Amino acid sequence: MREGKMLAMVLVVLGLSLSSSASDSQQQKWWKWMFSGGTSSEVNPVGSSVVFPLSGNVYPNGFYYVQLNIGQPPKPYFLDPDTGSDLTWLQCDAPCVHCTPAPHPLYKPNKDLVICKDPLCASLHPGDHKCDNPEQCDYEVEYADGGSSIGVLVKDVLLLNLTSGIRLSPRLSLGCGYDQTPSASYHPIDGVLGLGKGKSSIISQLRDQRLVRHVVGHCLSGRGGGFLFFGDDVYDSSHVIWTPMSRDHSKRYSPGSAELIFGGKSTGFKNLCVVFDSGSTYTYLNSESYQALLSWMNKELSGKPLTEALDDDTLPFCLKGKKPFKRIRDVKKYFKPIALSFPNGWRAKSQFDIPPESYLIISSKGNVCLGILNGTQVGLPNFNVVGDISMQDKIVIYDNEKQVIGWTPANCDRPPKSDTIIM
Known part of the structure; x- marks a missing residue:
């Protein structure tokens, strides 16, 4: 999935919950901003970024990966950060038809499905898409290296620790992949973290919820590892x-x-x-x-x-x-x-x-x-x-x-x- 992976289709949905670790004043600031008619050009109310350590290397691993903590309670998953595609998906026990060996147990989906009429589902299916099942949004993504994933979109919680010290638990849309085709360059990961420009990408969803600015970046070390970040306050x-x-x-x-x-x-x-x-x-x-x-x-x-x-x-x-x-x-x-x-x-x-x-x-x-x-x-x-x-x-x-x-x-x-x- 790594070599030349570029083209993918996507989808997404929003939701938010500030964790109890945020102070009352911070919550009041959030609600005040939210109801004051804030525009997309304003600096996000939290005013911070998210930084994730990366593991892996170019050779011999052939890929870098990031750990995300997803679900309630949160569980760890290793994802391939991919700026060449939008949709984030996890190998999923829905049950799984075809799944590849992975570092962690398969993601257990909840019943919070993205419906087919959701605008984000439409972004995944350009043109005159007809719903086979109006109660869910099916997806299929194919990558240039031959890998693919088929599944449905669900909403779940992503645990985020901001550089300001605030902890957030936004509810985001991701793919529950129950049928995967590995590429020739298969690597043992739990899924893909789509970081593209489309509406379904994680960074786009966080931006739509006004949690971070619509900026993503990475720093890959030639000695292995590195870091990934969302937001714009970690560089000059x-x-x-x-x-x-x-x-x-x-x-x-x-x-x-x-x-x-x-x-x-x-x-x-x-x-x-x-x-x-x-x-x-x-x-x-x-x-x-x-x-x-x-x-x-x-x-x-x-x-x-x-x-x-x-x-x-x-x-x-x-x-x-x-x-x-x-x-x-x-x-x-x-x-x-x-x-x-x-x-x-x-x-x-x-x-x-x-x-x-x-x-x-x-x-x-x-x-x-x-x-x-x-x-x-x-x-x-x-x-x-x-x-x-x-x-x-x-x-x-x-x-x-x-x-x-x-x-x-x-x-x-x-x-x-x-x-x-x-x-």
Whole structure:
């Protein structure tokens, strides 16, 4: 489900309960704001963010995951945070027709179903959708890597600890997935955390309930782990490189067209449609750009103590040295940096730098492998996907309030604590 997972359909519903841990004055502030006709442009009344630690890595795990506590009483589930899709779903005992091995027992659904006529169900079923059962909203999501989930939408409580110290228990809509098809790159998780722009995504639902601003971001550590956040008060905006989200690809986190830079020089490849997708382990270029990149790399590596490792099938292009490599720093001197330059940034140009450590891995055989793949071969002919490998050691921000995407180098090893800012 990880590699190239981008396209999905979704749905959602609202509900709220402030936990008893919030003070009376905070509750009064909430109700005063709520009945004063607050608009969507106002800062959320809580004025805080949610930060989640991440686990996992690009290699050898092949994915990052976050723990969410869902239900009453809350139970832990490991979810794949995916900015390339909207719907959040859990493998569900409804009963389950087809479920894959997972870290936790299957989610037990409650009887609080989302009805078919709910507007959020309509967002999951574009066009003239007819209800087979008006008392429930059925869904089916398919991912670009072949994975899928079929189920029904339910409403349940998500436990959230804000950086301000307030605890919230909003009631949100999520999928109860009772029929899953694993992808070729299957990973043992309990479900998917959809972080896309659609109405059914968790961040959109929290925004509609005025709990956090419509901003999501992540910081993936190259050493494993990192953190995910909702809201906009955990980073200093002045240190971030910003570029507008593309209006031509409004359903995806796309900064639009980019120019491919290799070794600090233009390659001549321009107008590459780029999508940022945390649900993709690796980065993908269209076939023409990918083949050109391989050609440039082979030219640069000529005369270097590296030969193609044809017996290593970890990734399509691997190289071996005179002795096995232990870490990227042993070999990165042989490779040049890559970058994607976006001409419509808030500055003259916004450049997304991809140093060798953000596109190479060391395989279990001690070879160095290229973590940039041929997107055309996996059904992505029109998109160039920036995946987890190239977003390591950066804070990447998707600001749906301002319709911009931003990034800046960061130490992703420690999640920010209350009242702290990532510089």
